[in-house]
Amino acid sequence: MNPGASGSSRLSLPTILGFSLSNLPLGALAVAVSVYLPPYFASHLGVSLAVVGSTWMIVRLLDIGVDPVLGLVMDRTRTRIGRYRFWMIVGAPILMLAVYALFQAPAGIGTGYLISWLLIYYLGTSILGLGHSAWGANLSTTYHERSRLFGVVAALGVIGAVVVLLIPIGANAMHRSFAQTVPDMGWFIFWLVPLSMVWMVFRTPERIAPETDHPQFRLRDYWSLLVKPDLLRLFLAQMSLTLGPGWMSALYIFFFTDSRGYTGTEASSLLLVYVLAGILGAPLTARLAQKFSKHRTLMVTTTAYSLGLCMVMVIPKGNVVAAIPVMFWCGFMAAGFDLMIRAMLADVGDEVRLEQGQERISLIYALNSLAGKIASAFAIGVTFPLLGKLGYKAAEGAVNTPAAIRALEWAYIAGPIIFVMLGGACIFGWRLDADRHAQIRRDLDERDALFAEAPILESLSGEPAIAVVGKD
Template sequence: MSEAVSAQSRLKFSTILAFSLANLPLGALAVAVSVYLPPFFASHLGVSLAAVGGAWAVVRLLDIGVDPALGLVMDRTRTRFGRYRPWMAIGAPILMISVWALFEAKGQVSELYLIGWLLIYYLGNSILALGHSAWGATLSTEYHERSRVFGVVAMLGVTGAVVVLLFPILADKFGRSEAQAVRDMGWFIFWLTPVTALIALSRTPEHVNPDHDGVEFKARDYLSLLVKPDLLRLFLAQMCLTLGPGWMSALYVFFFTDSRGFTPGVASVLLLVYVIAGVAGAPLTARIAQRFGKHRTLMVTTTAYSLGLCLLMAAPKGSVPAVLPLMFWCGFMAAGFDLMIRAMLADVADEVRLEQGKEQLSLIYALNTLAAKIASAFSIGLTFPLLGYLGYIAKEGAHNTPEAIRSLELAYILGPIFFVMLGGVCVMGWKLDAARHAEIRKALDARDGRVRAAYEEAPILDTLGEPSPVAFVSQPPAKPAQSDAGSQ
């Protein structure tokens, strides 16, 4: 049987694009919060390195239980507007108010203030990201079409990061200081969030998969996910592939200015090149995965990324021509990390639904997000206090000893290489390939047909106990059912 996606099952690009726009502010925040916000609090607002690192670590640890709880509730949500669409509508305003509080912080900021608003920020971010990922996995049931969908999602996320990076690069031209550029990022993301969310909500269909034997929660179903080998492997892979680049992001500004001898503006340009490479890397990685498989593609990109990072230290200090191609190479390869894992999780979710008879998409993506959160806590919670312990001083205008700079360099290079390579090792010998997934989909489609036939004989009640106007496909409220949503 051909592995090519049939013309009938392919989604229209306009549908994928409208859905993927919601990832623009999330991609922008990924860079703004990890690269620029910690130095903003440490350098411009005078919060100590230990306090900044501690705040991020505490928040991530407190936030650990949020995503699994959200996943459980999302998977059991049934409304006339869909399963995941209402959650995106809830998450957008929560994210907006937290962005305003963090990026507009002024004067003496306490560690408690930082912890409180980071908690609210990560709650809003979790709701939006989790709902968007689970919703995206339902847009198509095709093994390779999912790579295409998440490829565009990743590309739009990278695009958001690119736009954010223009703020510090263009700051001097418009007479804006570094601190003002960070605040400008916040306002851009603040207004981008509701616009993109509304487009996704109004232009994208949502398919709600039927449950085979009811929607009641059973603790053993949750526990079975925790010990399922494929999910454990992807959990560990996500931790490693978040911790590696996240570790680099936390130290990026310090490394490229104090170690490599670049000005903050040039360092931002190089980071822009790294991120722009992902605009090309995400869709091309998706195409490569359609030919060679997702797990093989992930292993290749992790290895190539680590090789590029090794060469970075060999480049002459202050040489843009030498560093620029290396940054493009690393950014191109990094674009495939999250993309491949999310697409592989969608395939595992089909296997879980076949085994349990229930939709567990949100919970599965919540466990994956949990892995990313734990890794993110360590990326900032360890690196910032470590630099302080090794004698590195982050305050503007401070002079650091050669020993402190050397410690910075080792921390920036060695940790990411180890974790990224380990992430690739986690998917060695992966069995859930296109052929196996086709067997799973055949069994699911046959069973879903029988369930749908049974539902036609009885009315379906929504979460309010009223007859639902939609059985399994929830369209945007103002639009009739679309034919470009792909065969379910």
């Protein structure tokens, strides 16, 4: 049996690393699309700030209904190659096509082009993101092991982001312009998608949890998810903790070059420090959660992040050395936001399965991803038009007034702090701790033993498969 196949055993590091590889391109895209692509469209392809901002918002709002449908379908999917493995294979080529269209976009593109390809892009990321999260929740079923698993997943995403950030730094040394660098990022991510999927798809074990009866659509079950207090709290926390850093990312290049006096290369280098910190921050935050619980760890990291962001304005302008520790601190703390929420959602998913007798984990992640999508829409859809209204000019070579620069500074600092602190406050008093989750798992194990089915092939490598259901 493959190490880590059993949900009750400790996953081997090779199993965790192989599973986490597919987060490399998603982490790379998180930085490339939020930090570099909107300014690239605005400054080099001639798309106005208002069009860029409104397009992103329209797409994210149109995309809201996609994830719940995907979640419903994923939870009811059964194929010869598994449930989530199938969807990862489907999502990869969709994402590759969209990455090519966006990062190799020609000059003169209009709103229709952006909306169409952004919709396809977010469809691809939704399939891969939901499939990967739900697969991870079923791959590891214990409270602390989930922190460990999602900590490594987050670290691999950070590594993907780091490599993307190294591209403009290397491009500058090769005398390539920003207009040439963004398409380079696209080609890197385009090929990273299939390469990172191979090991996970062929070698990672997959379990499909047993159900007490035949899957069926019961409206009251889905309504109970929408109004379940723990899921509502995580929904609001996800929205806040996406909007805060997303708001900062959308304004990052403008703020660090026009307000703080850094060159484009220096700004990218400091962003690299911020992201690199996550390689340490993700696993160490996961380790901290194993000692002090996930919700307490999340509250600590959100507070520490906000304090660190306050220091950005204290750093002397253009001083790279002084900025490094502050950027490292903020990046270290931010690395724990998403992994804690994903691990906590997996715990709530076990509670829901115990209550309803059926797997809802894909739908749970789908509903929570709505929060991220809504927040992402506002991160760019509000900040870019707001800067335009306040008189800030994003065009290359434009000269901004002191009042416009001050507006940029207030927007960059105040928005992220408010939303990140709100995200930490959302999970104050959380009760689903390690002891409560251990009891849920014991109840599930006892019930699953009564409904166990025959195992089916779950590996594409030809090795002995793990049981589809069996004991968790």
